[in-house]
Amino acid sequence: GFQREEHSLRWSLGRLEPGAGVQVQAEFDCRQLSEQSCVTVEARSEELSAEAVESCVTVVAVPGLLDLRVSDRTDPVKVGEEAEFEITVQNLGLQAVSEVQLDVQTSEHLRAGAHTAKIGEREIKLTTSQRNGTLRLILPDALPPDATLRITLHATALQPGDAELRVVATPGSDGTSAESSEFTSINP
CATH class of the missing domain: 2.60.40.740 (Immunoglobulin-like)
Structure with a gap:
């Protein structure tokens, strides 16, 4: 499950074994044009230092959809x-x-x-x-x-x-x- 917070979503993934992975997927609804809309993902753990990754997209108008x-x-x-x-x-x-x-x-x-x-x-x-x-x-x-x-x-x-x-x-x-x-x- 996830928790919704102001301008963010938070997942608690529990304990992961070495080499294990978990896929987290989120969909965003773009309501306006934007030169650059970015999503930053930060992974944190008590045993590891925080690591952030950012990905950006340009939102363009699709005419006549x-x-x-x-x-x-x-x-x-x-x-x-x-x-x-x-x-x-x-x-x-x-x-x-x-x-x-x-x-x-x-x-x-x-x-x-x-x-x-x-x-x-x-x-x-x-x-x-x-x-x-x-x-x-x-x-x-x-x-x-x-x-x-x-x-x-x-x-x-x-x-x-x-x-x-x-x-x-x-x-x-x-x-x-x-x-x-x-x-x-x-x-x-």
């Missing part, structure tokens, strides 16, 4: 009924991400319909367009660091079979796209 998840809330559904999907997009980066757009494609079994969108408890209006069977949803404002955009999308079940809803989230010009799919069963 999005986590995308798609899930269905109603499965199975019948032909003519409405299926409901939840699409979540979380900004995992240290900077706000602008120009986030989602391209929603459905198989021939579904027709995308109305949607609602929220960031936290605040409802927002997405810009929408349809082109070649793809529904495009565009976030009008930047998605702040660690914020999650939640979209509830309704789709009409058109014919029986395994229906697919595929979403591609693309951040502004210097980010990487994320893709996720969800399958729903449609019964006659």
